[in-house]
Structure formats: structure tokens, C-alpha cells
Amino acid sequence: MEVFVQQLINGITLGSIYGLIAIGYTMVFGILGMVNFAHGDVFMVSAFIALIAFLILSSWIDGGLIALALLIVLIAAMVFTSLVNWAIERVAYRPLRGSFRLAPLISAIGMSIFLMNFVQVAQGPRNKSIPPLFSDVIVLFTVDGYDVTISYKQIVIWLVTGILLLAFWYLVSKTALGRAQRACEQDQKMAALLGINVDRTISITFVISAALAAVAGTMYLVHYGVVSFADGFTPGVKAFTAAVLGGIGSLPGAVIGGLAIGLIETFWSAYFSTDYKDVAAFSILVVVMIFLPQGLLGRPEVEKV
């Protein structure tokens, strides 16, 4: 029981990071019908931007104001990563809109390779580790000498993720921008006829997805305290798995899928073996695709002639 609760806490933390990345996949897939393969690497870039912002701040701020520092780091990462993703969409995907289906996917794979190697060349191939933040823990309860704990770090991650998901939900479901975004998802031509600037809406979709990836990147940095240029691929594929599990195109599905993947991964590591935790995540992807291609909350795809 105590191990279970502890793993539940850890799993939700990991799952909220996956969920934030998964929203990016699901939004872009919903509006463009393409798998944005570079999204995992955008997440990695955002972690690096957060790292740089943290290092700049740490020379000014000592100790006390760490919450304020985190807020500034978060905003900096969101702004700069949004810009990166906006530029990527402009350069690598927009010229290929309306081209055949594989072209944007190949372009995205190329972009993913480019981003990874760009960061490797620009920032060096070694792991970058920061001193631990918010490392104090609260002991929730103790059973037979086993402390079930929740760290401040985890609370921060839950809070930030929760607040931003609420803001994001408000943006998509209550504002004109969100309506335009959903309209483009359903029918781009009709949306354009009704006076919606489709290109701008797609750009904004990329910006939002990057901003959420940047939140995930910052949280990843806070949680693990270490980041390297190769860290985009595996979380990227797992977040995509989460998006597919939740039903691609469905925003609540992406969050639920992310939590599910995070929980499965931590429970698998706790009860079976850490060696095969990635295999477990990938196997779930395969099984879901075979037996439940539309995912948990997705609409089944109707095949038309």
C-alpha cells in the first residue's frame, strides 16, 4: 500500500510532464493531420532555454527568491520556445502544406535531427546538471518505517501543470482564438470562407503547443535536475504514445493518456524491472494502436471512398 501511494505520487508527476507534451502532438495532429516529429526536440530545446535562464538568474538571485526565479525561468522558456516553434512551422512545414502526406513528416524528422545536433554543437554533448531545487520533502504518513513522501518539487510541478492546463482549457474553449482553432481543425476551407485567418491560426497552434512543451521542459529540468541534447527523443515518443492512447485530436485525452503512461511507467519500474520500462511504454503504444486505434476519447475514423 505505502509503495503504491508513493508510486502514485511519482507517476502523476511524470505523467503531467508527458501530458503537457502530448497536448502539443494532439493539437498539431488535429489541425494539420501530421505527426510533428520534432516536438520532442522542441521540448528538449525548451529545457535548455530554461537552463540558460536559470543560470543567468542564479548569478543575481541567492536563495530566498527561488519561487520568483522559477516564474521568470518559466516565462522566458515559454516565450523563446514559442518563437522557436513558430520559426520551425514557418520554415519547415508551411511550404509543404497541401503537399503529399509524407512530405511534412520527413521534413519534421529532418528538423528533429537538426535541432538535436544544433543543441549538441551549440551547448556541448555533455549532460548539464543544476543543483537540486525545492528538494525538501513532506512526509505524508509512515507505514512500518517506510515514509510516503511528497517533495516540494512535486507539489510545484502539480500546481504549475494544473494552473496552466486550466488556462489552456479556458483559451481553447472560451475565447475567439480557441473557437478559430477548433474551426480550423474541423474544416480549414470553410473556416477560411468564414473569415478566419487559417495560416495565423496554425501558427498560433504551434506557439501554444511550444509554450506547453516549455512548461514541461522547465518542469523536467526542475524534477531531474539534468538535461542533455538527446533527451528529446524518448519523452517525445512516450508523449506521442500518450496522445494516441488518449485519442489523438482530443485535448483531455492527451492529459489522461499522459497520466496513464506516467503511471504505467513508474509502476512497471517499481514492481517489475526498470530495464524494460521503455519497452512497456512502447508495447502499450503497439497494443493500443492494434485494438483501440481511436484511443480512449477519440472519434473513430470513418473510411470513405
Place this chain on the structure above:
Amino acid sequence: MASEATQEATQDASRPDFARALRAAGFSGGIAFLLFLPLIAFLAAQNMRNELVLETRWPLFAVFVASAFFGRLIWELSPRERLKQQFAETLQSPIRLGTAAATLTIAMGALRIVARAGFGIESDVALALSYLFGTGAVVTAIGAAVAWVKSRYPATTESGRRRQSQIGVALRMVALGFLLAYPLVMFWFLGTQGSIKWIDNFGIQILIYVMLGWGLNIVVGLAGLLDLGYVAFYAVGAYSFALLAKNGLPFIAFASEYPFLTVDFYQLGPWAFWVLLPIAGVLASFWGILLGFPVLRLRGDYLAIVTLAFGEIIRLVLINWVDLTNGYAGISGVPRPTFFGIPFIEGEGGFAAYFGIPFNSIHRTIFLYYVILMLALLTAAMTIRLRRLPIGRAWEALREDEIACRALGINTVTTKLTAFAIGAMFGGFAGSFFAARQGFISPESFTFMESAVIVAIVVLGGMGSQIGVAIAAILMIGGTELMRELDVLKHIFGRDFDPTQYRMLLFGLGMVLIMIWKPRGLISTRSPSVFLKERKAVSGAHVREGHG
């Protein structure tokens, strides 16, 4: 009068608009400023105690921003339309192209003389430029020849078409002759030390990717199933070969009751490679079917992601199943291929002694080159033959329209599975060749990046086009290998400059740029396998590719 007015209008349009250009350049510069500010201006470096410290690189950052600003400015001010038109005209004119080629050749010669005479940086730059001009000269000379043939034998007449196809056949023969002669010529001119790099790093390496590209082309180009986990079959081939050659079959003990089943591959000795090559291929094709079954119902991007997951699962199992595969450490001492039973060793019984020639380590490299050349040609020949068989036509029909296929009574299950199996088989052949060539394999060689590179080669070459795939493999693999050679760049960018770091960076950038330039791949026409009366190439835009 009217014509004068239009002329004035075109002149007006072509006149550069400085204010607009400056605004655009300012915009690009501003975006570049913000884009590169975090990751270029600052560096999270480690100090002696392995703590992160912040360093700044303002000069480098300034170079990035300035190049974005001035690059955009030049782009905006250049008379693009006129240049494009002139370029198109030049491409049509053999005389202009020939002159350009001759000029470039002369320039190359002059620069080489400067390089020989000069010392230090100037001569290095001159040498680099002369290589550049030399490449340009070769390309323009080929262009001139093509333009000449096209103008001399127009495709609009019957005799012109016939002559063009004759020239095509002759060119293929010349290419084949070149491929056969390549290692021997290299050895002849450059000697053992000089030529091994050109035969091994360029010849064999490129041919492995050509073969993998052609193998994947069956799955992606013909059957239209996007497979992002092709490297799994490459890995299965390599590990099957290495494990069987080193350990023999696991059920030897059981089989000893049936002597005719007892095959201890280790006792095969010099023949191990030749016996195990087909077995590795067959095992890989089993894995192809195993992967094919669950993904039968998936299409397009979904199929791509599931195959990617399969590739990763195979790699993770190879890493974690240490008892069998020795994990990250890999398997060393894999038996090397022999000249049909005669090993490439020094002394009695070796290849050199048998043929009465002095021993030279390059014999094996040259032999390996011919083996992979034959394997690659086998893949190409089989693909061409298969396209004409009912199964090949079913693949292409499946790519065009799966529902129509089912309506016409084509069994889509067997059609998809055969595509996966045959594609995987060639991947397995390539894998066992790879293991035998290296003598050492580890999971590091079978990452997702390899799959991405192979898919990139197939798509960039133009899916379904054999020659396009070969060209793409030469460009992408040869080009990135060539990056290793460019020591001259060290003199331009400083001592610490390591060109190999930039290989994959440029590879990724190249993928994006080629896709934007030619979304249908380099060769964007397809020649149908079945035709009425005359063979006509069709545009790639009419082919539904990667549909699912």
C-alpha cells in the same frame, strides 16, 4: 506602344525596393536575434569542478544575427525572377553549360597551382575552392551533355526517343562498369594506405545504404507502407549472423540425436558467412511477418509510429537481454567473410598464398566491396522483376487504393505481409553483411537515427525510383562522409573546428531543404512497369505514395 508600356512595367517590378527589403531584413534579423539569444549567445559550460558556469559568446551571436540580416537583404534585393529565367535558359543550352564547365575547370587548375605554390591558409582556401570548382565543373559538364542529347535527339520524334533509350542503356552499362572497376582503379592509383578509405568509408558504406534504401523501397515505395523501424530487421540480420556464427544453434544438444540436423556453424569455419547469410535473411523476413501481422489495419502516420515503436523495442531488448546479446558491450569476434572458403589471412592457406600474390590487407576490403555490390544489385534486380509479377502489381495497386484492391479480390493481408517480409529479408542480408564487415556489433549501430536516415534516403530519392534512391544515398552518405575529409575548414574556422560534428546537423538541414525544394524527391517521375504501346514516364504527383 503597348509593348513599351509592359516593358516599363516589368522593369519597374524588377527594380529593387530598398525600403521593403530593409524592413524584411530587419524582421529576419530581429527574429534571428531572439532565436539565437538563449542558445548561441550563452553557453552552459562545465568548469573544473564539473559545475555549470555561464559563458557568453557575443561575437558568434553577432555573426549569426548579421548573417540573417544581410542574407535576407541580399535575397530581397537580388533579381530573383530574372536569375531564375536565365538559369532555366542556361540549363537548356549545351553551349553555355559547356563554357561554364570549361571556365570552372580552368579556375580549378589555376587555384591548384596557387595552392601548390603558396603556403598556409591561402593555399588551403585555394585548395578547398578548387575542389568546389571541380565538382561544379563535373556537374555542369554532365548537364551540358544531357542538354546536348536532348536537343540533338528530341523526345517528340520516334527515332529521337529510340536513341534516348539506347543512350540510357549505354549509360547504365558505363555506370556498372565504373562500379566494378572502382576499387581496383582506386587501389591502382592510391596504393594500400590511400585507397582503403575510399573503398571502405565511401564505396562499402554508401553501397550498404543503397541496399537498405532499395530494400525499404519495396515496403515504402512499392507497397506504400511507411516503415520507420526498418533498422530492426537490419539489427535482426546482424545479430542472427553474429550469434549463430559464434554460438551455433541453441538446440544443438537436442539435435544431436538426429545427426542430419546437427549443424554447428562454428565448425563451418571459413564457410560460416556464406551459409549464414541466407539464414539471417530468412530470420529477418520472419520478423517482418511478425511485425506485419499486428499493423495490418493501420495506415499512414499511425503505421509509421507503430513501426518506430517496434524498432525501439528490438533495440531495447538487445540492450537489456545481456545473457544473449552482451548488452551495450556488444558482440566482438564475429567471423569475417572468406573468398568462398579461402580466408583472407597471411601465410599458408590464405587468399594471397592460394593465388600466389603478395599478402595485402586490402584484398578483404576489395572483396567485401564486391560482395555488397552484388547484394545491392541482387536487391535491385529482384525488385525490378517482382514489380512485373502479380505480387508486385498488387503492391502498387495497394499503394494507390486499398479499398479498390479489396473490391477487386486482392488479398490485402498476404500482399502487405509479403512486402514486409521481402523488404525485411534484404534488410537482414545487409545486416549480416554489416556484422561480417565490422567483426563487431552493438546496439549503438541500430538506433532510430539509422531508420530515419534510410527512410530519408528513400523519400528524398523519390519513392519507388531505384536510381533516385541510389543518388540520394550517394549524396547524403557520401556527402556526410566527405565532411570528415574537409580538414581545410580547420584553417578557416580555427583549430578546434571539428567538421564531423556538423555531419548530422547538415544531414537534418538537407532533409528539410530537399523536401521544400522537391517534395516528391529528387527523381520525381516514375516509369510504370506495365504500359500500353510505349513506355512513358509519369509525374510522381500522380502516384499516391505513403497513403497507408
